Amino acid sequence: MTLHPAGRSASADRSPVPGRRRHRIPGGIYLALVPTLGLIGFFGYYPDINGLIHSLTNWEPGFSSPFVGLGNYRAMWHDSLWWESFVHLGIIFVVAVTAMWVIPLAAAELLITLSRPRWRLFFRYLLIVPLAFSPVIQVLTWQFIYDPNVGVLNDFLGKVGLSVLENNWLGDPNTALWALIFINFPWVAGLPFLIFSIGLQNIPGEIFDAAAIDGAGRWKRFLAIDLPLLLRQVKLLFFLAVVFVLQYGFAPYIATQGGPDNATTVPVLRIVGVAFDAGEWGYAAALSTTLLLIMMLMSGLTLLAGRRRAPGGAR
């Protein structure tokens, strides 16, 4: 009802000052933002700031918290387990930005190679089905696959005559971290695959046709066209990888508890352990604040680096 005059009157209001068209600021605007800002202020910003302040104390929730200055941070500096946990994150990160991109990229390339749209749609859905399972169920299922006694992996190795390779995958310090990394292998059901395949789909068909006329083969096309165009998504993927890796924690918490022999400890696990097992809340707050600052620094750097590259790369 309110829509039909659009055609006749829209131009009438195209006033001389374009930016000012949405003039008149009803006070209701601020009122409308209050619930959202209140929620994120109280449950988003306040805890983090409170944690930052209490990281300078010997925090005892519910009791007085004596000020200890940078004592917690000094303790963190000498906490070898804390830094070791970052080494584990480093390994996970390297895999997350190599193998966990290459396989999905290959899958996305194969997907657009299919000549029939219906097949593409079918395989795209088939490949992302695992996303619909709760990540905890994914980890529990893989924990079963790795089980030394009834696990599918050892069972399979035994059947093909490779029983020498049978292992207690999650219980052996040499393999535990890799077993965790290989959860959800081949890593196709995830954002990298979706981002690559959407990116490839959005490349106009004429570009491919032109390449074909010029006699570029499939591999050459990949190198000359697909890859440079996909590079635009790399900034976003890098950002997602940083967030994914720094938050990484529930899989080892469920499957290994950081063990064996701390081989799978990651920062989040260390923080939870310090707070809930050792009861050192001030120290846990210092570790949390440090992790938070690293996250913001890393993601900020990623976004900045992307922004600086963008104007040159787009042309």
Next chain:
Amino acid sequence: MAGAPTLPARVRTRPITPRRLTDLVAAAVLSCLAFVGLFPYLYMLETAVKSDSQFNSNEATPTWPLHFGNFATAWREVAPYLLSSIIVAACVMFGCILLGSVSGFVLARYRFPGRNFFFGLIALLLMVPNTASLIPLFVLMRDLGLLNSYPDLIIPQLTIQTVFSVVLMKTYIEHLPEELFDAAQIDGASPARTYWSITLPLARPIIGTVALFSVISVWSDYFWPELTIVTNSLRTVPVGVQFFQGQLTTSYGPLFAGYLIASLPLLILFVALAKNFLAGIEGGLALDR
């Protein structure tokens, strides 16, 4: 096309062109990837209908008869987790759609002092994931006396999802045709009316996306319920299935049946809203450019 009797024969003997060969190879490799990716879930399905003795004597291949009774056993255990998750997901979904659409509408359609500042303040929280705030948030909820309750499950999720929802909705509403809003303004529609009669109906696709992401988030969040919930009936699916796994360590049939039941709501929603899911990611990519 051709006469009916000759057609099948011709299809079967169609020469293998290079294009067809490429198709076949690509499809074969993709099938392998899909199979490896789906294998754990196929295995789960196969084991879910086995009795303990069937599992012990033959783990690898399907056995007869199928034991659907496992699903009944599992249902009794998993139902409370499903109920709790659905309650939490419904509240989070409703809340973040309401807050996100109102704030997104205001931020996208009005110019006012502080507009960019407020949006920046909200968007900045995208960079601060839940896990980094775990400790101070726990203390806050403890001080408020909310640990081990529905508000304890709902509020942190709602906060994160609202941030996400505002950013997606603002971007989407900004790209709606300007003329509609101009017309509404000329007709004297109040901001509330413009929000309710124009913005909300047009924003339906993005609302679907936000809804799906909020459910995925409830079905994924592990640490928070693990650390704050002790009452069994309050447990959401992620911590519930883990607890349930601890109870049924060697009874794999009912265990896997339970995993499947617990996954079902998300699976159904995912199939129904797959388009919204992809649209949300494309929206995120657009935001990135």
